[in-house]
Amino acid sequence: MLYAIELFLDDRADRQVRRIWAALDAGGVPSLASAAGADSRPHVSLSVFDCEDVREVAAQIGPVLATASGVSLPLASLGFFVSDESPMFLGVIPSPRLLELHRAVHEAVEPLVEEVWPYYRPGSLMPHCTLAMRVADRARAHEIAARFPVPITAHAASARIVAIPGGRIVSAE
Template identity: 40%
Template sequence: MVAAIELYLDVDATRRIRTLWRSLEAEGVPTLAGLLGNRHRPHVSLAAAPRLDPHAVSSALSGLEVGRGLALSMDFTGQFVGRVLWLGITPTEELLAHHRAVHERLAAAGVEVWEHYRPGRWVPHCTISMRVPNPQMAHAVRRCIEVLPLRATVTGAAVADHANDIDHRLGTAGPHEPS
């Protein structure tokens, strides 16, 4: 199981990523579109852990417009060990400061997250597939490159644990706090 704080993208970016997912699925590459009964939507995870208490996260992030309005630029593709394919987000000072602010609040509230999502280790990305078949990796990478560059604006956020039907929207009250 994986729970995450997910940032959701504007309509155009979401549509373009869903089109990429459908194209890859039609070519035999499983994507997030088909994982867990189509519960996933295009997103960027700010933090992840085996479990996240949505109410503890909401409380820790109270008053912070989590991600809302951040401009993201997806300019490259990459892979993680285990055949995970993603669109890479060019890190900006604003994005990294916001990420750091979220993690400082989570840590102060005692909310544990995986080390590789913490500031200084996090690789900003939008996952396309969790398990690209090895013989299809080069083709899948080329297909991803075809949609780049992709610009997106964050329109909302949630604590999501799709395996457990958790989709807890994070509030948008208060000013955007980049640091």
């Protein structure tokens, strides 16, 4: 089964991202909030991995995730990944503390899981907060999202393991 380790945003930043999601939805660009079957919250993923039993991962990663609160996550750019999923995102300026947390997460998780997605491995992470997936009209999506000022000052409020797809919380920090 597929899981992610996500940093949830502080309340103020969460509200700002949700406003962008709402504007995208109103403008005909389905946001992450409106994805079928999703229970998404604004977040920055530190890892995406496949494993059979997430309980062992949750037990091992708990102390690492307990250090996540307060990590700076400035949302400072608007972009798209060029892939089949064509996600639109707000890019995070990575701080040394974020990169240290990311490395600690992977040191704890990788020995316990079957596979970590390559884009989330240390040295490959491009931290971001997803706004929309499968964006067909990038110009329209950009026009809508560009109405909202960046950077958005954001901090991690908590860290969770969630099931993918859907976003069901599996464990808390």
